Amino acid sequence: MVNIEGEPKPILLTMRPMEHWWARGPLALKGFGVGSYSTSAGHWESQTSTTKHEHTALEASSGTIQQDPTLRQNGQIYTMTTTNHDKYVCAGATTYSGPTVPYLAKTESCSQPVLGCDR
Secondary structure: OEEEOOOOOOEEEEEEHHHEEEOOOOOOOOOOOOOEEEEOOOEEEEEEEEEEEEEOHHHHOOHHHHOOOOOEEEOOEEEEEEEEEEEEEEOOOEEEEOOOOOOOOOOOOOOOOOOOOOO
């Protein structure tokens, strides 16, 4: 458990299974937000892909396949191609503008041994 002093009351965090921190909510916090997040606008991108389909003579004689202008005979196999034009949105980049926290390396010695358990 971790107890964080705060206003209007302390926040108690508990480690749950799967290494998730949990706190009973809702939580009310008093203070100032330092820094902000901003997201740039996303943009559209397009991609074209071509797929080749192979059909037997029986399949190629069906009405819908037979009408396809890309249908070609290649010996015993008939081939046709399908071209897809896909558009999708690429999300914008999120940036944080706020203070950086300097971390200092520190070495501590522990006078108490680590306790274990026998199974």
